[in-house]
Amino acid sequence: MRYYNDQPSDFIFYQGLTLRMLGREDAAKRAFHKLVSYGEKHLFDAVAYDFFAVSLPEIEVYEQDGGLRNRQYCNYLRALGHLGLGQEQKAGELLAQVTQKEAGHQGALEAEHLRGLRAALGL
Known part of the structure; x- marks a missing residue:
């Protein structure tokens, strides 16, 4: 979890x-x-909310599935790493997993856009 x-x-x-x-x-x-x-190391971490923490990045009125949120974040980071290493197929698979569960995941959408630009420019 981030602070x-x-x-x-x-x-x-x-x-x-x-x-x-x-x-x-x-x-x-x-x-x-x-x-x-x-991402691989923390993919299956057990995540619990600390309701008394004062430095969480978002104020959440209703508790979300912390495990799902953690997996999404880890898969997103793994996708970025594979993208940087030129492993386009693996990056695409991970980004698809993220957007399948959260269609509006801003980071994953930006990474998909970057992948498309790289392909169009032949980079």
């Missing part, structure tokens, strides 16, 4: 792209592998 002071993990994807643009391919790959590794 206000946590850096969003998907920023690591953009750091990886920036490192790649700077010619630091090894560092870029480490960033992408970090996303895949984190």
Whole structure:
């Protein structure tokens, strides 16, 4: 679960792209592998809400399925890692899993858009 002071993990994807643009391919790959590794490690974590926490990023009136939310986040991060590593098919499968359960997942929709742009530009 994320808190206000946590850096969003998907920023690591953009750091990886920036490192790649700077010619630091090894560092870029480490960033992408970090996303895949984190997502795989935490995919099946048991998540519980701390109703007394003051730094949760969203105020939720009704409790949501924390396990589902965690799996969605982990699959999204894994998809970004695979996308950065050039594993388009795996990234697409994971993004499809995310959007199947949450059609409006902004990060997954943006990643799908990026995949389409890369394919159209031949990158």
